[in-house]
Amino acid sequence: MHKHRLSIPPLAALTAFEAAARHGSFTKAAEELNLTQGAVSRQVALIEDQLGLKLFERVRQRVMLTPAGAAYAADIRDSLRQLSAATINAMAFRGxxxxxxxxxxxxxxxxxxxxxxxxxxxxxxxxxxxxxxxxxxxxxxxxxxxxxxxxxxxxxxxxxxxxxxGEVIVPVASPEMIARFRLREPADLLNVPLLQQATRPHAWKNWLQAQGLPTESAVMGPRFEQFAMVAQAACAGLGAAIVPHFLVEDEIRSGALAVPFERPLMSSxxxxxxxxxxxxxxxxxxxxxxxxxxxxxxxxx
The missing domain is CATH 3.40.190.10 (Periplasmic binding protein-like II)
Incomplete structure (x- = not known):
């Protein structure tokens, strides 16, 4: 560990190098760090001397990263970000x-x-x-x-x-859809578009199986990434949804959605x-x- 520490350039030099790499300019890096352009140049030169390779090519009034410089800058940027996060986390122990x-x-x-x-x-x-x-x-x-x-x-x-x-999942639909499809018992849902939630691909299958119903249509229907989208689609009458009860309490309370029959299923x-x-x-x-x-x-x- 001691040998590794000896090979690490000073933090001030690394900070100056990262700023220069990000801006593509020693002058802009100096402005950001409240240093002179010469100070930034010296810090970068210190690192180049220690590494034994060039990090920048000087082209007219600009500096451009060499391939080695670009790779080093990406690694240093991640390391500085981790150091900043570590410092903030350490400060949290004050209280x-x-x-x-x-x-x-x-x-x-x-x-x-x-x-x-x-x-x-x-x-x-x-x-x-x-x-x-x-x-x-x-x-x-x-x-x-x-x-x-x-x-x-x-x-x-x-x-x-x-x-x-845990969560209790229930089928829900808009009152208009419940009336239009005459949803009175679980089997009636087999005639309704079943709205799908992407991270719960087996939700309808599990519920239908629990009711002793066929599951061929369990994965048929529009697919949504989030429950909020599924709930909104059900409110709009696009189909029936199978959702955690506590996530649609507001819609049920307002009457936008209803549970057509009490057949809840406790999620595993x-x-x-x-x-x-x-x-x-x-x-x-x-x-x-x-x-x-x-x-x-x-x-x-």
Whole structure:
């Protein structure tokens, strides 16, 4: 490790090089870093001397990255970004604040999580939460994310999972479609377009099987990426949807959607809070975990 440290150029030089590479100009890099153009040039020259190769070609009034310089700049940019994130995370240990970079499922986030967040920020005013959308499991480290809301089985290598809640799925349709197709019993749905949700390809098949019905039409029908889109399509009368009840409570309450018959099915999967082992004790993660689990100490919705 000591030998590796000796081969690393100073951080100031790396910062100057990255800025010059990004701008394609020593002058603009100097303006950004509040340095002189000569200072930036000397920092870059220091790195070139240490590496024993040219990072830039000087062409008239411009500088252009060499192939080696372009590759080095991309790696350095990622490293500087990681250093910045590490510094912010370290500063979070000064108290209960900090930054939480959270991956959410879009409809769960907008329909269930975000409406409850004012309570979180009242309890933990020093925490900032940044949101990203992810529909499937991913590698936390390259994504730069601290935690995620996951739906599925409790499987995520290298991470801790906390079960939040299960879900009850129900068929829904607009009142007009229920009347037009005379939906009185489950078998009547076999004559209706079945709206599909891309990340739940087996939802209709599982529900139809539970009712003892044929499943040939289970994957037939328009396909949508998010539950919010499926719900909107059902409201517009494009077909019937099979959805988690708690995600369409507003539409049912307003009368835009209705459950034609009470045949709920408990999903075999569940929602989980997931985060890497190495981030388990970060203040922002701890705060969010404790608050979120407290929100879910109730019967499954």
């Amino acid at each position: 209960t604040g900090g930054v939480l970079n959270l991956a959410i499922l879009p409809t769960f986030g907008t329909r269930w999580l975000i409406p409850r967040l004012p309570g979180f920020f009242q309890t933990y005013p020093g925490v900032t939460v940044n949101f990203a959308t992810r529909l499937v499991p991913f590698d936390f480290k390259p994504e730069g994310l601290d935690a995620a809301i996951h739906f599925g089985d409790p499987i995520w290598p290298g991470a801790r999972l906390h079960r939040l809640m 999967e569940a929602y989980y809070l997931v985060y890497p082992e190495e981030k388990a004790e970060r203040p922002a993660v701890v705060a969010f975990r404790e608050w979120l689990l407290a929100q879910c100490v109730k019967p499954d919705i």
